[in-house]
Amino acid sequence: MSKASLSKLGDAAFERTDKVSAELLALTYGSFVRQLLIDYEDAEEVNAQLAKMGYNIGVRLVDDFLAKSNAPPCASFADTADIVAKVAFKMFLGVPALVGSWSSDRRTFSLVFTDNPLAEFTELPEKWGGVWYSNVLCGVIKGALEMVQMEVDARFVRCTLRGEDLNEIRVTLLQVLQEKPPVDDE
Amino acid sequence: MAVQSLFVVNKAGGLMFQRTYGETAPRLTPNDYLHLASTFHGMQLLVQELSPSPLPKSITAPTGGIRALETPSLSLAALTSPTGVQFFVTADVATERLGALLAEVYRVYSDVVMKNPFYVLDMPIRCERWESAVRGVVERHARLSG
Numbered sequence: 001m002s003k004a005s006l007s008k009l010g011d012a013a014f015e016r017t018d019k020v021s022a023e024l025l026a027l028t029y030g031s032f033v034r035q036l037l038i039d040y041e042d043a044e045e046v047n048a049q050l051a052k053m054g055y056n057i058g059v060r061l062v063d064d065f066l067a068k069s070n071a072p073p074c075a076s077f078a079d080t081a082d083i084v085a086k087v088a089f090k091m092f093l094g095v096p097a098l099v100g101s102w103s104s105d106r107r108t109f110s111l112v113f114t115d116n117p118l119a120e121f122t123e124l125p126e127k128w129g130g131v132w133y134s135n136v137l138c139g140v141i142k143g144a145l146e147m148v149q150m151e152v153d154a155r156f157v158r159c160t161l162r163g164e165d166l167n168e169i170r171v172t173l174l175q176v177l178q179e180k181p182p183v184d185d186e
Numbered sequence: 187m188a189v190q191s192l193f194v195v196n197k198a199g200g201l202m203f204q205r206t207y208g209e210t211a212p213r214l215t216p217n218d219y220l221h222l223a224s225t226f227h228g229m230q231l232l233v234q235e236l237s238p239s240p241l242p243k244s245i246t247a248p249t250g251g252i253r254a255l256e257t258p259s260l261s262l263a264a265l266t267s268p269t270g271v272q273f274f275v276t277a278d279v280a281t282e283r284l285g286a287l288l289a290e291v292y293r294v295y296s297d298v299v300m301k302n303p304f305y306v307l308d309m310p311i312r313c314e315r316w317e318s319a320v321r322g323v324v325e326r327h328a329r330l331s332g
Contacts, residue, residue, distance in 0.1 A: 059307065063296040066268050067289070073268070147269045 006071075006082055010090030013069045017091060026120040033133060043130030050132070054139020055146075062144035065091065077173050078102075080150065081109045084141065084171075093117055101170075108172040111141075116160065116167055124161040132156040138169055149177040188331075189287065189324050190260075190276045193219070194295070196308040197270030199227035203311040207324050211276070227272060230264070253285070263288055271295070287327045294319045 036046045065071070071087045074080040085097040094117060101110040118134045132138075138154040145152045151174045158168035190208030195201055201223035206213065214222070230251045255262040256279070263284035264274035273288045273295075298315045299305055305313060 060300040063267060063269055063271070063292075063300045067293045067296040 003082060003086060006086040007090070007096060009070055010087040010096055013087060013091040014094060016068065022094070022117050022120065026118060026122075029118050029136070030122060033131070037128060037131070043128055047130075047132050047135045050135035051139035051142070054136035054141075055143035056139075057136070058140040058143020058145075059147050060143075061092070061140065062147045065144065066148075077106065077150070078109075080145070081111075081171070084145075085111055088144075089113065103172075108170060110157075111169040111171060112166055114160070114166045119159075119161055122161055129162065132159060133161050134159065134167070141169070141171060146177070151175050151177055188278055188328055189281065189284075190278065192275045192291065192320065192324070193223055193226070193273070194291075194311065195223045195227050195272040195274070197272075198308065199224040200308065202271075202309070203316075205317075205320065207321070208278070210278075226264075226274065230266065230272065265289065265292060267292060282331055283327060287323065290323045290327075291320060294323060 033046070033050070036049055037043075040046050040049065065088055069087050069091055071083045072079075074083060081099045085099045089095060089097040089111070095113055095115045097111040097113040099109055100112055102108070116134055118136070122133060124131065124133060132155075135156060138156060141154040142152055153172045153174055155170055156168070157170050158164040158166060160167055188208050190211035191204065191206045193201065194203040201220050204219045204223070234251055251266050252262075252264050254264070259279055261277045261279050261281050261284060262274060263277070264272060265285070265288035266272045271292075273291050275284055275288060275291075277284055294316070298319055299311055299313060302313060302315075305311070
């Protein structure tokens with residue numbers, strides 16, 4: 001399916017979904033990250049907690065995506081990348097992402113986006129320079145893809161809150177999980 | 187022409203939900219329903235193995251498997267989500283729009299079951315909103331199919 005028609009699918013899916021106020025989301029998420037920083041006092045630990053929570057969201061949210069997005073099945077990991085960027089990002093965050101920087105083995109790609117609804121009002125204090133503020137997104141991607149048999153690693157490499165001009169998540173396919181039972185089960 | 191029974195089976199073949207809506211559906215014991223669900227799950231895997239031509243290329247979940255089954259006295263429709271959850275419904279013979287009914291049930295499942303933070307994945311669904319939402323879907327289907 002062409003990228004243009006995937007974008008249309010994303011727009012349509014976004015139109016259909018129930019909306020919540022972007023401010024409510026940004027403020028809830030913000031106070032939530034702050035509380036984690038207070039509780040754990042360590043940037044790395046907070047990043048890990050955010051990823052873990054994202055994972056738990058992803059394994060549940062993927063059914064919502066599959067039931068409502070009308071996205072076509074993925075014949076390749078490149079299709080998956082396009083669908084995550086054009087359809088899923090648009091449907092759940094309201095902003096599409098761009099796919100780029102494929103590795104030569106075609107197993108790693110970057111999701112790039114500039115507007116981040118989670119970080120709309122956020123300025124990261126210097127003290128917490130090591131925090132990937134929106135790390136929950138990495139977890140969501142990991143959890144969601146794992147439910148459709150793709151084990152991936154997802155991590156932020158650029159973030160506008162760190163003074164860079166865009167957000168970039170690097171996604172690497174580790175393996176395609178096989179759920180088929182063994183034929184010889186004796 | 188009406189929907190008789192709805193089943194939801196997890197990816198390991200365990201029964202997550204079963205309700206009988208039709209008046210003429212046979213009443214079985216809970217144990218029988220468990221057996222039925224896991225047998226059907228096994229049959230799904232089997233028919234995919236038997237498929238004479240390769241399945242459509244997909245790196246995600248299996249796209250083969252039973253979608254519809256007809257006997258002289260029963261229609262059965264099944265939908266397997268890419269995450270491996272299986273929905274199937276039995277109905278009076280020649281009942282129409284069963285595929286649409288299952289797609290609707292899947293949407294309801296993704297909303298009221300998966301988004302319920304206290305629902306544990308792959309466990310039996312015991313949730314009031316799900317019960318009433320599914321009943322609503324079945325009743326709407328009955329009205330539309332007249």
